[in-house]
Amino acid sequence: MHDLAKKLIDKDMRALARGISYLENDHDDKLDILKDVHDQGKGAHIIGITGSPGAGKSSLVNRFIQYLRSKKLTVGIVAVDPTSPFSGGALLGDRVRMAEHFTDPGVYIRSMGTRGSLGGLARTTKEAIRLMDAYGFDVILVETVGVGQSELDIMKVADTTAVVLNPGSGDVVQVFKAGIMEIADLFIINKADLPGVSKLMTEIEGMLDLVKHDAPWRPPIAQTISTQNKGLAELWSLVEKHRSYLVESGEGERKKTRILQEEVLEVVHYELMKKIEEQNQHGSWREQIERREIDPYTAASSILLEFSEDRNDESTTKEG
Template sequence: MDDWLQSIQNKDKRHIARLISRIENGDPQKIKILEELYPFTGNAYLIGLTGPPGAGKSSLLDGLIRHLRDERLTVGVIAVDPTSPFTGGAILGDRVRMTKHALDEGVFIRSMGSRGSLGGLSRATKEAVRVLDAAGFDVILIETVGVGQAELDIMHIADTVALVLNPGAGDVVQVFKAGIMEIADLFVINKSDRPGARRLAAEIEELLDLAKHGHAWRPPILHTIGTKSEGIEDLWREMTRHRDYLQACGEWSGRRERNLEQEVREVMEDLVRRRLEEELNLPEFKQELERVAQRKKDPYQVAREWLERVLGRTGGEC
């Protein structure tokens, strides 16, 4: 255990990669390591990038990584790709697209499958972010797949959320109807050298004027060209300005506390679900279902009794 902890904290890429693989595979031993790592977390700046496919998030990430390294900051990247329905692995390959950073000891990049998570970010993804946090990376970038209601989960892990759009990708109103407006701290119009970039910015401004902001922060609109690394410096400046704003107004700790509360709820739900699956496979439960079919018991009574049975015995590994 001590060797694992020391290796992770020394940014040993091999050990980090192996631990993330164990997390993805549901290895029960991962919990002990994660518990030991937890006291060393909470120091990284967590940035989420989301947006529709084809918006250029990966090229934007590539430029952002290069800029952060120029600033002498270490960077961890978790790229959440669609999960293959056949292999269960990630379909895309952000590690392939960013191979130029592979030999940089100050950068760690990992693609992970969404594993069918409705929130777009599986629990394994969040635990992988925690590993990189404990490893001491200054900035952790989380790129999520797609956009829409399922992507709202990014707000439960990131300190700053950037929504990446590009001109000509469709009606921006649909994006806001999906609820993304409420979670975006920055709007990034990537591929801004294409026609329609100014019109897209104007549409976003109009919708921001109509939106009711519960705080003083108004999401800025940035123009970038990821393939040329244009606008990256301005993007990072606005990200750090948002971080400073959160820390100054006290929302930094509040947001993180809410994220941790959400994570505890998810762990509890997972514990109950696993125990419930074990109990529902017992012969006694089959007999209970027969009584329901015979109208000797009602579904609500059975559900209540078995849930109480599960809650009274919940425990063990996650």
């Protein structure tokens, strides 16, 4: 077993941090580490928290950490901010708010930005969650801004996806359009101290009637006021209810299978692309395209052909 994997499984937090850096930097040992930890997942409940910027996700996560800690549960947090210009991730405000947890050994917070994520933000984030699960947190919270395909991708690995909305924001239509309605397992009306809560409830229920009218799980709606520490126990009880549903219906296992199957293809895709790109860094097709001498399809076909011929050569050499 890779030394880092072993340490991480033995609850060495620095090894966890280094492991995630390996993922971000696409370190040569990355796949070995992931292989080693694969069977070591401790079954953390992964909760994705998504919603527009300013919806109060970070405030909520911060309070939720406190709540979970009061129940003696350990918590890993991945804050995904693709807009963040530095790999340190989260905004300064988030950092200050989160700072109180930095000295608690039962909490580990990691921000992921686009930079310093060579394998792609979504993939790196999913892998980071794997490492956190192998480390053994009881709960893993993933905060993402609810925009774009990569966010939806990340959310697919969550056991429970929570969508944060605010009263009076007109978010519901956005959420509906972005395809987030389909992946939502529960809704959180945060800033429930503001006017318009019951109107928002009605809007969400209306959307659910359209999208989830015959679904076996109808997403419930929690109300929170994160600035006043309100609604957290209710939120947690809804998460637990969803978790029971996943176990009892078998949907949790089916979902895990789908995720693993997809992951195989993702890794193959990424590693193949990397190899092809390495091999073709100075491919003559680049100039041919520039001079418009070749069409992209012919170029692609010849790269694929060249690549598979090289592979064949390699295996023949090995056999001989």
